[in-house]
Amino acid sequence: RELGISREQIIKNPKLLARNPKRIKRNHYLLTTKLGLTKDKISRAPTLLSRLHETIYENYVLLKAFGLTDKKIASQPQLLTRNYETLDRNHGLLKTLGLSDRAIALQSQLLGYKPETIKGNFQHHAAILERYYGNAEYATACIKKHPELLGISIQTIEANVVYLNSIGIAPRRACSYIVLLETKPQKKQDKIDWMLEILFPTFLE
Numbered sequence: 001r002e003l004g005i006s007r008e009q010i011i012k013n014p015k016l017l018a019r020n021p022k023r024i025k026r027n028h029y030l031l032t033t034k035l036g037l038t039k040d041k042i043s044r045a046p047t048l049l050s051r052l053h054e055t056i057y058e059n060y061v062l063l064k065a066f067g068l069t070d071k072k073i074a075s076q077p078q079l080l081t082r083n084y085e086t087l088d089r090n091h092g093l094l095k096t097l098g099l100s101d102r103a104i105a106l107q108s109q110l111l112g113y114k115p116e117t118i119k120g121n122f123q124h125h126a127a128i129l130e131r132y133y134g135n136a137e138y139a140t141a142c143i144k145k146h147p148e149l150l151g152i153s154i155q156t157i158e159a160n161v162v163y164l165n166s167i168g169i170a171p172r173r174a175c176s177y178i179v180l181l182e183t184k185p186q187k188k189q190d191k192i193d194w195m196l197e198i199l200f201p202t203f204l205e
Helices: 007-012 021-034 039-044 046-050 053-065 070-075 077-081 084-096 101-106 108-112 115-133 136-145 147-151 154-166 171-176 185-199
Strands: none
Touching (some): 021 053, 039 046, 053 070, 077 108, 084 101, 084 115, 136 171, 154 185
16 A cells, blocks of 8 residues: 555455565566656556566566657556567567557557457458558558557447548548547547537528
């Protein structure tokens, strides 16, 4: 509790109770002093305190080698708990898919995904966007420009493509305003309804 972890978080992570207090304190020291994580950040990923000290540090060194800054690592502390080989394999996969080191660093949460999810989403999203854009190269370029799309479910991307087509949004506009592909169709429809009712009521007359 003195480390900022709530009772509820301890209950959700009972493994902490089985760990040696010295390990927990040593990890807390490493995370706060060496890696710059705040107590708030650690409380959001309490499993960090139960990991091997060496695992955390090795992952930190690896992420730094990928080009992630300390600030970026601190914003994605769960990456420090991931399997080292998974992080390395995902970085290689993202590079193979054409993402730059800068793009990977900006969307570092992708490093913690399952490799098959990344690859499956890339293949699916590229295929459906190709049908939407009518151009394979532009579809792939859209994903490379906005790699956060790889974290969006297949169902959401498909629903958005159908919806945007139905309301006449030009394909290339969707990649210029990527939020159109990220949010669910119902949210966009609700906003349209609100704008028509509140901002442009005469259109409904």
